[in-house]
Amino acid sequence: AQSVTQLDSHVSVSEGTPVLLRCNYSSSYSPSLFWYVQHPNKGLQLLLKYTSAATLVKGINGFEAEFKKSETSFHLTKPSAHMSDAAEYFCVVRSWGGNQFYFGTGTSLTVIP
Amino acid sequence: EAGVAQSPRYKIIEKRQSVAFWCNPISGHATLYWYQQILGQGPKLLIQFQNNGVVDDSQLPKDRFSAERLKGVDSTLKIQPAKLEDSAVYLCASSRPGAQDTQYFGPGTRLTVL
Numbered sequence: 360a361q362s363v364t365q366l367d368s369h370v371s372v373s374e375g376t377p378v379l380l381r382c383n384y385s386s387s388y389s390p391s392l393f394w395y396v397q398h399p400n401k402g403l404q405l406l407l408k409y410t411s412a413a414t415l416v417k418g419i420n421g422f423e424a425e426f427k428k429s430e431t432s433f434h435l436t437k438p439s440a441h442m443s444d445a446a447e448y449f450c451v452v453r454s455w456g457g458n459q460f461y462f463g464t465g466t467s468l469t470v471i472p
Numbered sequence: 473e474a475g476v477a478q479s480p481r482y483k484i485i486e487k488r489q490s491v492a493f494w495c496n497p498i499s500g501h502a503t504l505y506w507y508q509q510i511l512g513q514g515p516k517l518l519i520q521f522q523n524n525g526v527v528d529d530s531q532l533p534k535d536r537f538s539a540e541r542l543k544g545v546d547s548t549l550k551i552q553p554a555k556l557e558d559s560a561v562y563l564c565a566s567s568r569p570g571a572q573d574t575q576y577f578g579p580g581t582r583l584t585v586l
Binding site: 453 | 517520573575
């Protein structure tokens with residue numbers, strides 16, 4: 360079975376400081392992992408994806424994530440937060456065969472001016 | 473290209489009433505998904521279509537939920553009768569043939585059951 364655990368339900372950072380959103384996964388095989396962002400009243404948008412290529416994945420808007428098999432983690436980072444980064448972020452694992460995406464419970468990011 | 477369209481954006485009904493949601497995926501996207509997102513939770517897949525056929529409906533409460541994609545393009549999700557616990561945002565997503573690792577989501581329909 361596949362699942363993801365987002366370790367923080369809420370994260371607050373000051374504008375210009377680094378962002379770290381944590382995600383651990385559980386999978387009996389090499390997983391495909393994703394981060395999605397959801398802004399208020401907007402659809403979910405793919406930030407980045409890991410599909411067994413390079414372990415450091417770069418996404419849109421300056422975000423990146425590192426796949427660490429030894430730690431079963433896929434944490435999302437950004438060097439410098441911007442006000443527009445305030446949103447809900449979801450870590451996602453895809454099932455074997457690709458039919459189902461399993462979403463985490465989400466992390467709400469607040470950026471303080 | 474135009475994104476995934478959904479309507480209505482908001483719906484308020486009383487329990488035991490019926491309701492229907494509509495989704496028009498991105499042109500050329502063969503795979504269509506319906507998700508349910510309860511407040512404070514991540515989206516949960518209800519049903520997945522490949523063209524007009526159902527690929528996975530294992531988490532669809534079939535006693536009250538139904539969905540169709542008759543011509544392999546737009547889709548309708550229906551709830552009949554609605555329960556209080558059906559209050560949620562219903563998200564539609566689509567993906568290109570052979571690229572199911574990238575799903576494009578619509579803005580969702582927020583359903584409130586009173």
